[in-house]
Amino acid sequence: MERLNIGLIGWGTVGCGVIEILNSNSEILRKRLGVELYLKRVADIDLEKPRPVDVPMDILTVDANQILEDPDIDIVVELIGGTEPAKTFIRKALERGKHVVTANKALLAVHGNELFDFARKNQRIIAYEASVAGGIPFIKALREGLAANNIDTILGILNGTANFILTRMTETGVSFKDALKEAQERGYAEADPTLDIEGIDTAHKLAIAAAIAFNMPVSFDAVYKEGITNIDPLDIEFGREFGFQLKLLAIARKTSKGIELRVHPTFVPCDHVLAGVRGAYNAVYVHGDAVGNVMFYGLGAGMMPTGSAVVSDIIDLARDITHGASVRIPPLGSYEVEEAELKPIDELETSYYFRFSAVDQPGVLSKISGILGKYNISISAVIQKGRHVGGAVPIVMITHEAVEKAVRKALDEIDRLDVVRAKTQLVRIENLSGNGI
């Protein structure tokens, strides 16, 4: 039986998952492929640290070049993460005629256009299913399964750490800090959780997904990013009174005024399927002109789920290689990737949740609503409760659609009122419908 040689760079968590799958499912993979997937070499700078999966001594190396320069290796799997030396390794592999599989969203979000271009020139494939939504075969769905569609919306819960934290805050009422601590204790969050809780990792993934959906270059810098560190359990509770659940949402939307790319805490209706995505799970909700609404749900991280996505890319490559298909699909799913007009966050039109912290005296509501009215922001619902928080009472409002720029100005003005005691909390709302009835 024919065999394909795989070189794996990066014997970390995901690397162990890949090795485990290639070992334990080798028979089923052989039946599905008609060829053998053979792990020829594994490179890592540290061969000593304890790992959950063993590798035969004689295929281990500390030198990635032993993989990159081996003419027998067909597929290079890059799982070291970060920009360098990952980028150099990938370029070198492509240059030497190897196909590449990577899970490196941070690299692709920033250098994807360059790398995809380089792959195209070398007529080789960079496969990156594992870079977005972990084990969920979402890149495949977008580039292939939904390719008949003009896609106009992607809404994603793309970071399991952030979703775990928000779920705990929602279900137990704990503070952000305590929920983060729990996530760290359970191994869902890293010691430095910045990428996860500031929305950066989510933005990496959104930039990649949006590029495919909208036939545009990967545009990470254009993504508006706002994390979950300022979320108070109080806001989650008030949101629920209005029928909303809080999620860190990645939003890519094609509008008549340009493409929106944004990551921020977002209220979604409690009866929407996205609201039911709990804990470390990820989900991506897509609207296409033909298919309507579809959603993909699963684990977005972890040794085995991410390993599943990496191996599915290897399987795709094996099917391409053994059938002489060369580069069957362009990296972003289109032969004509075109710059798109982007809509800055200032021009966003959406509805908003505001929580004002005001002193409890007559006329305050009138002052606040007066300023909102001046900026054309119309209110659809108000809750004012007697509860005092730090010498002030929360006044919570839901608006009709308003323009972000006007909202910012109005809040600036409101926050300068002497009856207002703290910065106003703002959460954007996605008034999603279309959930089945």
Next chain:
Amino acid sequence: MERLNIGLIGWGTVGCGVIEILNSNSEILRKRLGVELYLKRVADIDLEKPRPVDVPMDILTVDANQILEDPDIDIVVELIGGTEPAKTFIRKALERGKHVVTANKALLAVHGNELFDFARKNQRIIAYEASVAGGIPFIKALREGLAANNIDTILGILNGTANFILTRMTETGVSFKDALKEAQERGYAEADPTLDIEGIDTAHKLAIAAAIAFNMPVSFDAVYKEGITNIDPLDIEFGREFGFQLKLLAIARKTSKGIELRVHPTFVPCDHVLAGVRGAYNAVYVHGDAVGNVMFYGLGAGMMPTGSAVVSDIIDLARDITHGASVRIPPLGSYEVEEAELKPIDELETSYYFRFSAVDQPGVLSKISGILGKYNISISAVIQKGRHVGGAVPIVMITHEAVEKAVRKALDEIDRLDVVRAKTQLVRIENLSGNGI
């Protein structure tokens, strides 16, 4: 620019969707494919009836052979449904070197093995994304995106009509009959709804999905089928008191005692993502050894969603053809499809919901539970309410895991008791966990 010629047989609802997509998204498809998809001919026995999408007169024909015998046609799309002449058309197309796209689950569920074998012999592809879960790219997910996995479980809500009916019964308390009537009025159910409400359509789809997941032949006859016609709103209500939601579930599960293939009304926990699948939506929940739990959600029927799936198959074929990939993936995703040991429904072990209709007198509960005990069926919860229904009171029980055969015997014996006034209602329970926390 190169062009691929498509012949469409069946100018019905889905056919119109396909034509609409090829028309309105032609530019985006050209960018994604680098070739033009050209609808060369459309055949239907009735060219007169009004349709939502027009076709130029000169490409219309009443004679499918004008497509099947046209040497310029690369891809034949079969959308007439039913067994014959669909089967003959597909064989003829394959024989003449054309690839085939079909949405015909009834045909594939019963004659899939023969047709796939015939396609293999002719080195041509039968693509059938649209046959399972409509617009959701689920076949692709299973054969490709999750191909790294040893899959052990598929749980599907695969019929939008049945799910719409159950959702209405759950949310408004109406009877099955009234909910069916509403579904018919809204166009979700056909005048003869048998295939949908008796679980047959769901079983067609399950047989296809299970064959891919478990590397086995399509085994429609082996699927246990039970529809939703006997469901009483009372059962939905009692289920909710135990924290369950009722769904018509397609279940395929690999167990140590063989493979379970069954379609029946099933209680799932209210906080599980499957419980949130409302109305005409479909969803498929899969467990794989590497990926863990994943779910795919979307519209399982309709002109445009099903059209989306058909066109995604055409896109796949176009990518194969233009890159000389021939048959890149075997029909069921494996080169070694092997007969599997099937587990008959009698040997099923699961927990059950029973609703007994008993006279309201002392000792009844003891008689019933005595018989259950005799058959080794252990009770985990009971509700007995004063409410009289037709001269009897409902006694509702949830069991621990029990064997179906024993359950049947016990219920037979119980239903013969003179204190029992009607046939006992039985609903199987899926005690799903793993939903995020």
